[in-house]
Amino acid sequence: MAGLALLIWLVLIIAAVILTAVIGTRWLARLLQEIDFWPEPSPGPAGPPTCPGCSYSLYYATDRRCPECGRHFDVKEVDMRLAEWDGNILRPREPQNMDQQARS
Numbered sequence: 001m002a003g004l005a006l007l008i009w010l011v012l013i014i015a016a017v018i019l020t021a022v023i024g025t026r027w028l029a030r031l032l033q034e035i036d037f038w039p040e041p042s043p044g045p046a047g048p049p050t051c052p053g054c055s056y057s058l059y060y061a062t063d064r065r066c067p068e069c070g071r072h073f074d075v076k077e078v079d080m081r082l083a084e085w086d087g088n089i090l091r092p093r094e095p096q097n098m099d100q101q102a103r104s
């Protein structure tokens, strides 16, 4: 009889531990999302366009191919904030906004 009671207690304790772990994990994950504990990585300051494969500068690259390692690149996967693709060559972006501000 004592053995059965001990077994029931053991099952209840194990069930309580599992339930607490599952509920606690979900609650903790929701809390961490709410307080933005793991925020989205920010793009950071603009830098020159670099090869996703070898980080070589892609300024004046033609054929959308890295001049260093030969990797084909897509302008969508390159930081284009300081560069523009004119259809043939990746060149530094003209500072048009600064020009317009100086004129007005």
Ligand SMILES: [Zn+2]
Pocket: 051, 052, 053, 054, 055, 056, 066, 067, 068, 069, 070, 071
């Ligand atoms: Zn490369």
